Amino acid sequence: MKGKARSLPMSYRLAVTSRVLAAVLGGYIVAALASVSLSSWVPMARADAVVTGMLTSFLAYLGAVIWCFACRTALRAWLGLALPCVILAVVSGLAYWMDRT
C-alpha cells in the first residue's frame, strides 16, 4: 500500500478508486441523511433543529470515511454505507410522514 505504484495490480487500483468514491460521495449522502433525520427528530424549534443537524453531520461524514478505508474490501465499504443510508432514510421518512398526517 505504499508508493510503489508501478508494481501494483490494476484490481488494487480500482478497489482504491472505488473506496475513494464511496468515501466522498457515499459519505456525503450518509452525512446529509444523518442531518435530515436528526433535525426532524430533536425536540427543538425548527431553525435550531436544522442547525443541530448540520453541526453534527460532519461527524457522520468522518465516520463514513474512516469506515470506507478501514473495512476489509471495497464492496464492504459500499455495503457498510448503504445500510445506515436505508435506516436514516426510513427514520426521516417516518418523521416526514408523521408531520403530514
Add this chain to the structure above:
Amino acid sequence: MKEGFRQAMAWLHTWAGLIFGWLLFAIFLTGTLAYFKDETSHWMKPEIPARSVSSDVSLNVAQNYLEQHAGGASRWLIELPTAREPGLSVRWQQTPTQRGERGQFTEKHLDPQTGAEVQGRESTGGEFFYRFHFQLQMPYPWGRWLSTFAAMVMFVALISGIITHKKIFKDFFTFRPRKGQRTWLDGHNAVGVLVLPFHLMITYSSLVIFMVMVMPASILVSYKGDVRGFYDELFPASTTPQLSGQPAALAPLAPLLEKAREQWGDGRVARLTVNNPGDASASVVLVRDGSDRVVHDFGSAVTFQGVSGQLLGATPQASLPRAIAGSFFGLHMGHFAGPLMRGLYFIFGLAGTAMIGTGLVIWLGKRQLKHAKAAALPFELRLVQILNIASMAGLMLAVAAFFWANRLLPLGLTGRADWEVNAFFIVWGLSVLHAVVRPGKQAWFEQLALAAVLFGGVPLLNALTTSYHLAVTLAQGDWAMAGFDLTCLATGVFFAWAAWKMRRAGQVEGVSRPRAQPMALEQEAH
C-alpha cells in the same frame, strides 16, 4: 488493506495529506496572515490616518456624508471605526432598476473626524489573504466549496493521524535533532500534538462556517425548499420594510447608539444598516460588535424606526445550538482576541502550517531514500518535489512580492490593487518554473535565500518609499505599522537560517551519503 485498523488509518493519513497538503498549506498560511488582516491593511494603506474618534462623532460624520451623497439609495451601510480598524467606511446600494435585482454598491472611506474622503493608495491590503484563504481566487461559489472540501480532508487527516499515532504523549517528549528524517517526523508529531486542540477547533469550525452552503439537506427538508424562510427565522433583523413612497427626514442616528447599548446592557455597535433612507418607512438596524465575546451571535441586532427613532425590536438571546455554532464561528475568526491572544492565534496558525509542511517533506524524504543512488528521481517523486518547493518556498516569495508591489507600483496606476494581486500570482508561477529547471536542493536554497532577502528588505523598502519607517513608527508608538516591519525582518532572518541549513544539508549529504538510515521509520510513518 489487510494490515489492520491502524495501518489502514496510516495509509489514509498519508494519501489524504499528500493530495491536499499543498492546497492546505496555502489555506493555512494565508489564514494565519489574515489574523493580522487589519494591521496588514494599515501597513499597505499608510495614508489612512489612525486616530481614534468616538463612535458618536464618526456616526454623525457618516450620516452627513450619506445624506449629501447618497440621498436616493435604497440602503446605507456604515462600519464604525474600532481600535484595530481605525477607518470609517460607508457603503450604499442604489435602488435597483428592476424588482428582484441586486442594486449597485458604492464604497467610500472617510476620515472619521472631518468626513473628507480618504484618498489612500489603491490596495486590497490584508483583505486579499483573508479572501484567498477561503475563496482561493476562484469564482463564487467554487472556491468556497473547494476550501470546505479541503477542510473536510484536513479533518480526516487529523483524526486518522491521531489514530496512527500510538504513543501520543511519549512521543511528544521525544525530539531527536539532526537525525534527518527522524527529526522531521518528531517535529511533525510534536507540532501536531502540541496544538492539537487548535487544529481540531480550526478545522471543525471551518466546516461549521460554511455548513449552510455545503450541507443544506436538512434546511431543504424542514423548510420544504424555502431557504429564504430559514434565513428569516435565523436573522429576523434582516427583513427590509416595504417602501411607503412618502418622503420623511431621517432621525439623527448617533443617539440610537446609546439606546442600543441600553438594550444589550453592554457591548458596542459594529455596523448600522439604514433601509429606505429618506422614506417614511425607514428602519435602522444596529448590529452588535462580536469582539467582546467569544460566541459570535450572527443576528444580534436592535431595530429602530428610522423617522421617529422608536424601538421596533431586538433579537432574543441565541438558543444553545446557535450559540454553539456561533462559538465555532467566533473561535475561528478570533475577533474577540486581544493583542496577546491574537499573537497566539498567529503562532498556532504557523504551527498548523508547519505541520502540513513537515508532512509533505516526510512523504518525499522517505521515498527519496530508495533512490539515493540514482541519478534522477522517478517522475512522480520529482513532481512531488517541484510541488513541495513551489507550494512552500514559492508561496512565501509570492507573499513577499505582494508587499513589494504595494510599495513599488506607481500610485496612479489604473487597476493598481489588481496588479498587486497579479504580482502575487506571477511570482508564484515563476517559482514553479524555477523549481522545474533547477535541481531540488538548489531550488529550495535559492527560493529560500530570495525570500530571506525580500522579507528582510521590507523595512528598508518601506523607509525608502514612504515616511512611515521604523524610526518614526516606533517613536510614535504605531505598533501595527512597526510590528509589521519587525515581523517581516524576523521572517527574513528565519528564511536566511533555513536557506543556510539547506545548503549545509546538501553539502554534508554529498560527502557522507550512505550514513545510517533510519530503519524504524518505515514501520512508524506511512
